[in-house]
Structure formats: C-alpha cells, structure tokens
Amino acid sequence: MLHTVFFLIEPNEEALREFPVRAGSEFAQVLLDPLLTSRDYADRSHWREDEAELAVKLLFVARLREYAPLADDKAARQLLGSEHVSTEIFDRWWSIRRLFLEEGKSEEMQDYLGAVTEKVQPTGNSVVDEWVRGLSNERAAPHFLWRNRTRGLRVRTFGMSLSHGRSGTTRMACPRMRNSWSFIARAQFQSCKRT
Numbered sequence: 001m002l003h004t005v006f007f008l009i010e011p012n013e014e015a016l017r018e019f020p021v022r023a024g025s026e027f028a029q030v031l032l033d034p035l036l037t038s039r040d041y042a043d044r045s046h047w048r049e050d051e052a053e054l055a056v057k058l059l060f061v062a063r064l065r066e067y068a069p070l071a072d073d074k075a076a077r078q079l080l081g082s083e084h085v086s087t088e089i090f091d092r093w094w095s096i097r098r099l100f101l102e103e104g105k106s107e108e109m110q111d112y113l114g115a116v117t118e119k120v121q122p123t124g125n126s127v128v129d130e131w132v133r134g135l136s137n138e139r140a141a142p143h144f145l146w147r148n149r150t151r152g153l154r155v156r157t158f159g160m161s162l163s164h165g166r167s168g169t170t171r172m173a174c175p176r177m178r179n180s181w182s183f184i185a186r187a188q189f190q191s192c193k194r195t
Helices: 013-023 025-032 049-064 073-080 087-093 106-114 126-140 186-192
Strands: 002-011 035-042 094-099 144-148 152-157 160-164 170-173
Touching: 002 013, 002 049, 013 025, 013 073, 013 087, 035 049, 049 087, 049 094, 073 087, 087 094, 106 126
Parallel strands: none
Antiparallel strands: 002 035, 002 094, 144 152, 152 160, 160 170
C-alpha cells in the first residue's frame, strides 16, 4: 500500500529575522514563504515517516540552491552559513511539521455543507454563493438509481451511496461514517438516513 505524508515547511524565528538582512527583501520572500509538500512511501519499503521527513529536508535545501542567489558555494555560505545540503542547514532556518489529513480533499466534505445549506450565510462572492445554491438543489433532487450488470445495484441519495453486489454484500458511503465504503448491515443504513 502506498502512503502519502504531508509536510508543512515554515521559516523559524532566526530566518524571519536574518533573511531580510542577508538576502534582500525580494529573495528573502522566496526563503520565507511556507511550503506544503508531500512524500510517498510503500509498505514494503524501508521508508517510513521519519525517513520521508529527512528526505524532504534535503530536497528543500537542494531546491533552494537552484536559485541564482544561492547557486555558488560562496553565496550559500554567506546566506545559509554553509555550502552543504544538509538537515542541519534546514533545521537552522526552517521547521517542518507533519500534517495528518484525515478528511481528504475538500470536495469529499460537500455532503456536510449540502445538509445545512439553509443555514449558510452568503459570502458575497457570486461564484461560491451559486455553488452553495447548487448543493442545495442537489440535496432536493430525487434519488438516483443506476444498475450495472457487472457490479450489481448502486443507489446515490443525498450524499450517501449504497451498493449491493452479486455476492449479497452491501456497501455504503455515508457522511457520518469515517471510512467511506465500509461494509455495513442494512440496519445501520436505515439509521444513517437523513431525516
């Protein structure tokens, strides 16, 4: 199985204080901008989150060395304190945090907003307000039924999906459930229906 670890890289206090002086305002902004990145590793590899974090630190410093103000060793020594690409240089100027994204993509949370559209205050942005109205319309739409000969019967209703396969297994995705497509009993499906 492939795992993705997300990392947020931010400048520390020393970087906030020193880079505007050492690098000038324009390049300091490049060095001070937060960066969200990720690293994948597989179950069967020796890599885990700790190794991924170390690799991201090295990759980040190496990426910075590609910029013209840090391209030669002398400039890197003056600005970063060393010409080497190392975790020590990273740790001197930046911090790194692992982010645990349990909710997934924001699009996967639309059913939550669709359930309370009548309570949503307008944002003043016509694009977003129209999108919210569309979610309200989706919720008011009748149930959608689709039959696929190879996969059995699938029903989508108000953000919940129910799939009944040939083996008699019932699978469902419900916004109140943490794991989409959990195998569940019909009684649980009844209790999950919106009123």
